[in-house]
Amino acid sequence: MARGSDLNLVEVFSSIQGEGTYVGATTLFVRLGGCDLRCGWCDSPHTWKPAAECRIEVGRGSGQFETRANPVSVEDVIAAAESLDLAAHEFASLTGGEPLLQPEAAGAIARALRARGPRILLETHGLASEGLESAIADVDVVSMDWKLSSDVRRACDPKRGAVEPFHGEHEKFLAIARRAPELIVKLVITPASRDDEIDEAVSRIEASAPEATLILQPVTPFGAVREAPSAERLLALCTRISNRLAKVRVIPQTHKIYGAL
Template sequence: MVSDKLNIVEVFSSIQGEGEFVGYRQVFVRLAGCNLECDFCDTPSSRTNMIEGKIELTAGKRDFKKVENPISIIDLSNYINNLLMVPHHSVSFTGGEPLCQAEGLAKLLPHIKGCIYLETNGTLPEELELVLPLIHIVSMDIKLPSIIHQEVWRQHRQFLSIANACDTFVKIVVTNKTNGIEFQKAVELVAAIDKKIPLIIQPVTPIYDCEGVTPDMMLLWQEQALMLLTDVRVIPQTHKFMGQL
């Protein structure tokens, strides 16, 4: 990958549908590529590089233009800053896993005229160090073994220790297959770094090949987390039922 270019999937203006900043208007920059294979991935087409990406030209108008990948840092920053002519809370770099292209990201971010919000699976700590001075908010997932079929506790611990230097919250997607032991391990991992880090429990959206989490289970997960953390919220993916991208 040439580091002064980036492989993108799409760029558009929308409403943040998940996590602590739900409801805020953001420019979303969806980068291609991912280092994990999660069950219930809601952006499977972002996991590999594509020949073309698409960019919204007018914020919220869905007037997408196709662009060739990889796109130059300068062209991409111009498209993003153009969307920022309409007031937005921040620019969300998402994926895929945006840190798979950390070198290019580190070159792009100084050109962006807005608050930088990173949505990440929290497994690439060395790549995070490369961009952290340029990031304002980190939305970090903790991936439970029942969803990714491997254990990444060490990477998550290292990642969160580094990310905690800026405004960071943690999100955990729970399903009806989540078990209490892995959930407890995730909560203990966060608490060992800082009990005040906000934790968002996100019940899986039951539009995939899975059942939703029962209301009783949501209460149980929240109670379990509140035994160790001070700020624990349950927030589903709201953009799905708002009909937003």
Template sequence: MEIVEVFSSIQGEGRYVGCRQVFVRLAGCNLACDYCDTPASRQAAMEGRVEATPGGRDFFAVANPLAADALAGYVNSLLRAPHHSVSLTGGEPLCQAEELAELAPKLAGRLYLETNGTMPDELAVVLPYIDIVSMDIKLPSTSGREWWGEHERFLRLAAGRDVFVKVVLTAATGDDEFRRALTLVAAVDRRIPVVLQPVSPVNNVAGIAPEAALRLMAAALEMVDDVRVIPQTHKMMGQL
């Protein structure tokens, strides 16, 4: 597998914010969103890095690609300390779906998939092994195109798991695209939690005004049952 890094830290986004996780950041992505804060993970590198002790930040280099057995060994070594789950993140981890399906049964913890929600066929390959799905809905204003069909297929598949949807809010977020995103969630199941994430300042992407976030939250609560506004808290804490 093509990896970027493996480490123990605190989940900073979404419904499980604050939980201790082992993060497996995989290389490769099918998108290039304006607000991407891990651009280095879009492409595979000759080497990745692995933390030796949980939270020690004592990284050592490993050559890519990395065999699934070796990667599982590194992850399971970190899991000897108590963790909530293993976050499979990126980039877009489903770019390596077949490899993930080989890796997943070898991991000792619950599996938490962080995904852009645009690859439903690949999700079907790994979903039998996944416990929690953190699915983004990518709005056209920041992703550059519409993904409504892919998102709907993806969410209908993921609805059989513990799933929540995350929508990043920027100054460019439009009312029409936002309402379409919430309508999509409601059409699958209005009980699915939705996390609205005000963008962190990056790549000159302007943040959403506080009053605009409140207005969008009010609109969302008319369509789905559980809406929360949660920024990227790991950045506030200085965590990876």
């Protein structure tokens, strides 16, 4: 029988942050199961449904894992993190799937890991506002995506046809997220991303959280994704957006280069 703070876990492992502002930083990853979106470029579709089993790295950096049945307890996650030399990591990342779909567990894990040393970086799709309310007090860095409906649909949407934009929901989320000490908003740019939806996102960020760091992340060709946006397009976007937001960065994923998790 699952207890209140039990959770569906995909994995706990030690690695190096592969994307975003803190790329290269030692990071302990806690990946929770389940996601209610279907991003066309998702590189972890195995996290979409709650996992029957999770895997825990055995020894920091060993690449060796043991498996356990889900659900697991928050205490199990903390013990797994401590066995991987938790305090030696600069960050602990709560990621998924979408970690805020399990808000009670996400908040409890953030609180417990933070008390043991690392800063807490929450990697989220940026839509689960109620879940964020439960966890925000224990998060140091919110790294939220701003989803573009040209490439992303909800799990409940039909597989074809236009998708309602996510801008309004992201704006609501952003209002809570900016209470964190640091706020990062990430736009994944693909060849299909339209200028009008990017500009709409930037306008809303400019109006409600101009202090945010905006990351333009070119999609990584992987699986069904065949093509990245051109350097010219990224440079043009960066130039245009830099006139409106103070902190704009173009940062590709790096972990795919050396084949890390």
